[in-house]
Amino acid sequence: MRSETVYTHYRNTQAETHIVKINSCTKSFISALICIAMDQGLLPEASTPISTFFPQLASDPDPRKPAITLEQLLTMTAGFNWDEFGGQNSFPRMTRTEHWVDFALEQSLRHKPGTHMEYNSGVSQILSAILMQHTDMSVAAYAERYLFGPLGIHDYEWEQDPQGVHTGGFGMKLLPADLLKFGQLFLQQGRWEKEQLISSDLVQRSTQPFIAVSPPNRGSYGWHWWVDQYEPAKVNENIAGSPALDNTSAEQHRPLHYYYARGFGGQYVYVVPELELVAVLTNDKRKKEKPPLDVFPKWIVPELWKLARL
Template identity: 85%
Template structure:
């Protein structure tokens, strides 16, 4: 696949967007690197909800090491008090349903009485999250919820025998060479599961590369390939305005060209293209408020990191990857599918 046209497109378009950073690595080599300034390259910054995907990775590591039970384990195994809850469905919520945000809690992420801002103003975040009533049958509906991410962080801390940050340093950060970070904690000392971490863009790129490499890093297995695949596969379709599906605290999506026709089965098909060229491009990603992203495209052996720090009034550019980068990737992959060139 010839990537020079993609480089040319990026060099013309990315600097104009005033992103904090844009890093693209293909087949282990840096294809494109942009930082707004030296501070963006050398100073840690908030990754917001990309923290969720890191927590997911740590949960997978704990499962691999036998520190956490299988994903079908009910939440009552970690919080026995739930066996006396008035709703008999609540103690049966599984670890996987927490990971996929299908626990069913009545939750409005950014507002109202049952939201993550309200949670952070309480004396016990995990208790607040668990005490919410159920609005949906567990396992049937995805409701974005930083409270369940805090529950997961608490579960990890319970079973790791150390703080979540210490666990991360021992089993993930240390191997990846991630030394410069900050991580908030709740009043009980549980590191935030859904937000609250600061990292360098280059370290986010390492994290994405680890998943692209199916959990391998410099010849050492950090996460089993089975759990890498399971955590990043589509588990449930997400409700609007979001798009695609959700896995274990990872978003999952695919790209199909807009200039396509719809066949009788309802799938998108390009005119005058082979079956291989019609195949959508699948990817998964971590996403944080304000423009923080880690995209992994296994088919192209590609990892992309985008970060931003725009204020609300400045309206940061949306969908840079799916609208600007991935169409070019799809075209290159499909048009050069039969080419032997690099």
């Protein structure tokens, strides 16, 4: 697939050459590395229970916990009692402990695993630990060999927890241009130049909707990717006596599907397969002004939808 940059704008010119925090976009990188390890046979099937990686969970008083699967970690449906941004069970509290992974694993279950999506950077740290455990190298070293290196990503920083496990849910710094490469890799079904870095099967599986998310979030969640669609209001729908949509109208109202990595503060990587398009949005800290969170769904994707239907 031939790629072409159609629009670039840096409000702050330094953003082009200075790596910045991508925050929770890190989660989608962890997902990609998990997929690569699965392809290589270093990690087992997504249905594998968590007790395979952490045998100590077999003695947990809640029999549901050791049966949590790798896929439920990836889809954040493990069921842990977790409040991401505050309280006793949160990622800020986790980062103040001496062992982040143990903290995440010790949390009680609020929901039956597989039934409810609860945003949780703790499960991302568990995934990072699993990756380190089964590749026999640091997560960053594994990324350099099998993801960053092939993509030509050389300038980055990545935080680690007290045990040396690279942060699974946040803590990575990258250039916007390298975020674009990452999105392009997924647009190309895991292929980069002449090399298949991730199998197309796992690219599709990881970016398909797995479970609906709760407001104020939109759409669904996959394997550490957000999944959504744009569909304009169907004017004739639910109006008594209005004629059924003909084939042309149905085509005109067909939704535009996309998936994306999302990081706190306005960091996004959007992939729109139908249009063979990747869009990267970053934010450069506007002090007290809150970054707009709906730029793409509110302003960009409606215009893309019009182009797709021309």
